[in-house]
Every structure is written in C-alpha cells, then in structure tokens.
Amino acid sequence: MAEVSPTFNRQRVERAFDAMVRENRSLFGIVVPTVGVAMLLASTESILPALLSFDSSLILIGVVAMRLPLIAGLLPLIDRKAATALVVLAVYSYGIEYVGITTGVPYGQFSYGVDLGPLLFSKVPLGLPIFFIPIVANCCLLWLLLLDERPDRTFIWSSIIAVIGMDLILDPAAVALGFWSYSGGLYYGVPISNYLGWIVSATVAVVIFNWGFEQTAVLERLHHCEFMLDSLTAFVIFWGTINAYLGHLLPVAITGLFGLGLMKVDRFIPHSIYQFKLKR
Template sequence: MTSLAARGAPPLSVRAAAPLVLAVLLVLTAIAYPLTSGGARDAVSWTIVVLGAALSVVHAAAGHGLRTAAAVTALVGGTAVAFEAVGLATGVPYGSYTYSEALGPTLLGVPLLVPLAWLMMAWPSWVVAGLLASRTVPRVLVATALFAGWDVVLDPQMVQAGYWTWAHPTPGLPGIATVPLTNLAGWLLAGGVLMTLLDRLVTRTVVADAPRVGPAAPLLALGWMTLGGALAHAGWLGLPGSAAWGAALFLPVFALLAARRWRTR
C-alpha cells in the first residue's frame, strides 16, 4: 500500500507536532475560562471545543490516516446528534434537559457545538484506553468510563454557565446537586455504543503503513480538561463537588499510566 509520505503528506515530525500545538493552545485557552465572564467566557468555551475537536481529527489523521480521521468525525458527529436529539425529545437516556440559545445554531434541536464537544472527548478517551487495555472488550469499557467520567467534571461547569438546564437535577452524585444520575447513566450507555463503533471503525479503516503518532496530545487534553478542570472548579468556579469527583476519577488513571510507563523503561 502506498505510504502517506509517498502521497505527499507532511513529514512525520510535522504531523506529530501539529496535535501537540493544538493541545497546548487548548490548555492555554482552558486556563482563561475561569478568568473570564459573560460574552468573553462564551467565546472561550467555543474556542476550547473547536480546538479540542481539531486536535482529535488531526491526531487521528496523523496516526491512522485521513480516511480514518474523516470516518471518526462522521461517526462521532452522527452518534452525538442522534443521542442528543432523542434525549431532547424524550428525556431518554439522560433525563429531561434544555439547551440555551447561547450555544448557537442547532441541528434537530442539538447545538452544533455539542457534536464537536463529543469529538473533543471521544478520541482522547479511546486513545488513552488503548494505553491501559490492549484487548477489545476491556479497551471499549475503559474508553466508555473515561468518556462518561469526563462529563462528570464538565457538566456541572456547563450548567453553571447556563448552557443547559436539567428539569429534575436530583438525585445526583454526592456533591453535585445540578446534574441528575440519569445523565451519568445516559453517558455510559451512549459512550458504550460510541466506543464500540469507534473501535471497530478504526480497526477497519486504518491505513496499514500509516506512521504511529504518540499519545502525548490526547493525554494532555484529557489530563488538563479533567484534572485541570477539577482544579478550576475548586479554586475559581465554586464547584467543590465536581472538583472532588474529577480528582477521584482521574488521578488513579494517570497514576496507572505513569506506573506502566515506569515499568517499561
């Protein structure tokens, strides 16, 4: 099969650097979130999601080929719109909620920002899961847990910003009074479906001789948006419950990754 380089793709060093540049820009923009308010915070939120989605697409393309990146984008976007449209119309599987007009244009009632946010979250979750589990079923389960856990940190922040509202926010996780447990159940269900499809898709569409790009950029995105988000929740946003959950859910993940890397040195 013709290699990416032979087809005029940029050198590997450039392809590897591009996701990292996007990850650094994502972190810098995320740092600005708790320091802004009003329209400036809305602009920061949009920028974070666009950068995160771009990081996912660029990393998938760099390490797995353009065909895989395009297929991942279509799969995640389509799955997001399907689950969110059903959720808005029926309350299943997340519970009853409504989106704010601040999120901009919609498709089937779903703000276009939402599938981009799914893309921002889904690809790093799948990549990091692959570092923790090599077999298909464990990898899908870990990716699903990471995907849903990310939302545990993110959702209270978005509710606080007024981007969506829950009709019945209780009962919720201890310390989080604004987001119902049904939302977590919905994310586990949607994440399980998405990660199963995503795993099969990447396996079937990957370019056999595509150079492998390291996981540093998705790791940085996942780490900062969860643990950095938890820090922002505790120190600036007045969300100690989600801060505690973020630390409890993700510190063990990164400790395990560090331990595995140490053992392989």
C-alpha cells in the same frame, strides 16, 4: 513537472500539523483552558462586558484550540474505516441529542441556556461533535495506554466507565454555569436519568470508535506522539478548576483520577514534556 502524489501531500500536512502542535503544547493544553476558565467565571460573575460574556464564537474557538492535539494525533490514523466511524459518531451525537432535547429520553428533560453557536433543526448545536467525540476518543486513548495489551473486553468496559466519569465531571459544572439545565437532580442538579442515558451513549460511541480505529495502530501512534492526550489535560484543567471554584468536591476528585491516569502514562503536559526531552 513531476506530479505530486496525494499521499505525499497528506504526509507533509500531517508532519507540519504535528510540528505546530508539538511546539505549542503548553498553549493548547494549559494556557487556552486557563484563559477559558477565567473568561467563563468572569461571565458567570458578570465581570465581562455583555458583548463578550458567554460569547458562542469565543467558546467554539477555545474548544477547537483545546482539541487540536487530539485532531493532529488521530489524523494519520484516519483511513476510510476510521472516517466512516467518525461520521457515524457525529450523526449519532446529533441524533441522540435531538431525541433527548425533544423527548427527554434518554438523558431526562433538559434545555440549553447558553448560545453554543448555530443550531441544527433549530434544536441541536451544530458544533456538538467537537464536544462529544473527543470525550469518547480521549477515554479510549487513555485506557489503551493504561491497559496496553489487555483483552478488548477490558478496554471497552474501562473506556465506557471513563466516558461516564467525564460526564460526572462536566455536567455539574455546565449546569452551574447555565450552559444547560434539568428540571432537577440529586447530583449537583443533574438527574440520575442523565447518567443512565450516558451508559447507552458511552457504550454505542466506544464500540463505534473501537470498530473504526485499529487498536495496534492507535497504540503505536500513542507511543510515538507525546501530545496526543493533551486535550485531556486541557479537560482536566478546565473542568477541574471550574468545579473546584464551585465547591463540587466529588467532580474534583474524579478529575483528579484522570490527572493521575495522565501522570501514570507520562502524558500530563509538564511531566510529559520533560520525559520526552530526556528521551531525545
């Protein structure tokens, strides 16, 4: 019997993964975040039974489901260098979070209020990279499409600003829901120190991601993989809806800018599905 090469096996898995995500775009990018919003708000309003309210397993399952399009999109691009970059990003996310929660540097003093699963060193959620890395990756991918063949410097600075913008959306809602809390802050209960810290984190993370993933290859994959930014659509729906419910007008406006960016590059799911069907 002829031996099946590892390369062939990997390509077969990648094609199957692509097909599964492509056939379920609306599920991962629209249905899951919508259900997630409903369950979190029901937890906040004490409507859900205590057994389900802010359940860490359900939260992690929902987050992973929303990340599947990004994982499938990046998978064919992961060589040794890209894998190294992802490992470094994961280690960095653990390290900076541990320092932050232990010392208050660089984000400001904060503490977790909701169980986000098993803890590393009894302080940092083990699933942290699945929260942190997609924020960086989605911002880089969106700006690669928006800027296309602009100089690297423009892409890097734009991506850093976008990462900070995503945290301007995420943190106010997360604090209001009780995921974590600060001692106080001017921006919906979030201190300015948090965003000064995110300038550092975003810069380090974007540089690492850009080092690990070759821009030309990523851009080519983006042009042929219509679902690669669907996890960003999920982010827009999820956190945009929660902020709207909470009356956080500025985060909602920033979320709208991300939505406009997705529409401009034909990656907002309803419009994207229609456009790619026309191209076929």
